[in-house]
Amino acid sequence: MFLKLISHIFDDNFENGLREVLPLLIELRDKTTGLEYIETVVKYILNIGEEISLNELDQKSKKISAEGSAVIMTIAEKIYHDGKEEGxxxxxxxxxxxxxxxxxxxxxxxxxxxxxxxxxxxxxxxxxxxxxxxxxxxxxxxxxxxxxxx
The missing domain is CATH 1.10.8 (Helicase, Ruva Protein; domain 3)
Incomplete structure (x- = not known):
């Protein structure tokens, strides 16, 4: 899953990579290690894909899956706010x-x-x-x- 996302992070069509990853994220969210994986992926998206804002991530993931978007955005917002506190x-x-x-x-x-x-x-x-x-x-x-x- 992580490698699939990495392979698409710099593509013009990042949405395709996200489309393939979101269903897996939904399956993993109820597992403790799954949440850790999701957090790692979201951190990667926000840190490596510097051109991707929280708003863009939300819009792109909602196009693919509202449920998947909710999972990603909850974690992304936590990471963002934790980063602001740390900052x-x-x-x-x-x-x-x-x-x-x-x-x-x-x-x-x-x-x-x-x-x-x-x-x-x-x-x-x-x-x-x-x-x-x-x-x-x-x-x-x-x-x-x-x-x-x-």
């Missing part, structure tokens, strides 16, 4: 990295490049908030780095 979290972390870098350069000057590289490796938002707060408490970069164990 928001990544955005918060990136903003925190930028704020910390700005605060370090403002307080300690350009000699902060090494610590900035180490801090950019941190993806724990709460840890980054602690670092941002710690910058206020130290008068030298050495004291700060010692307190952070860098």
């Amino acid at each position: 928001r979290e990544e955005g918060k972390i990136e903003s925190m990295h930028e704020m910390i870098e700005f605060a370090l350069e403002l307080k300690f000057g350009l000699s902060t490049k090494k610590i900035v590289q180490d801090i950019k490796k941190i993806d724990d938002y709460d840890k980054l908030k602690e670092i941002k707060s710690a910058i206020r408490n130290y008068d030298s970069l050495e004291e700060l780095t010692d307190s952070l164990n860098f």
Whole structure:
């Protein structure tokens, strides 16, 4: 099923590949592993077939099977919303990295490049908030780095 879809993902007529795959998706949806397969296929469609929007996927799959479209769109919307949440979290972390870098350069000057590289490796938002707060408490970069164990 997956290979059939892959073979059609870049075709001008993606709908033919989808037409062959949807009946199989309907059969698999009630099985736990079937739902995992469906999610994998939908992720592939949304990520690899970059020109295919949720709306286009919905329209094309509805032409073939309303029931199959409902299955695909439920999963596609979940993937989309999960991705937005993940993107928001990544955005918060990136903003925190930028704020910390700005605060370090403002307080300690350009000699902060090494610590900035180490801090950019941190993806724990709460840890980054602690670092941002710690910058206020130290008068030298050495004291700060010692307190952070860098």
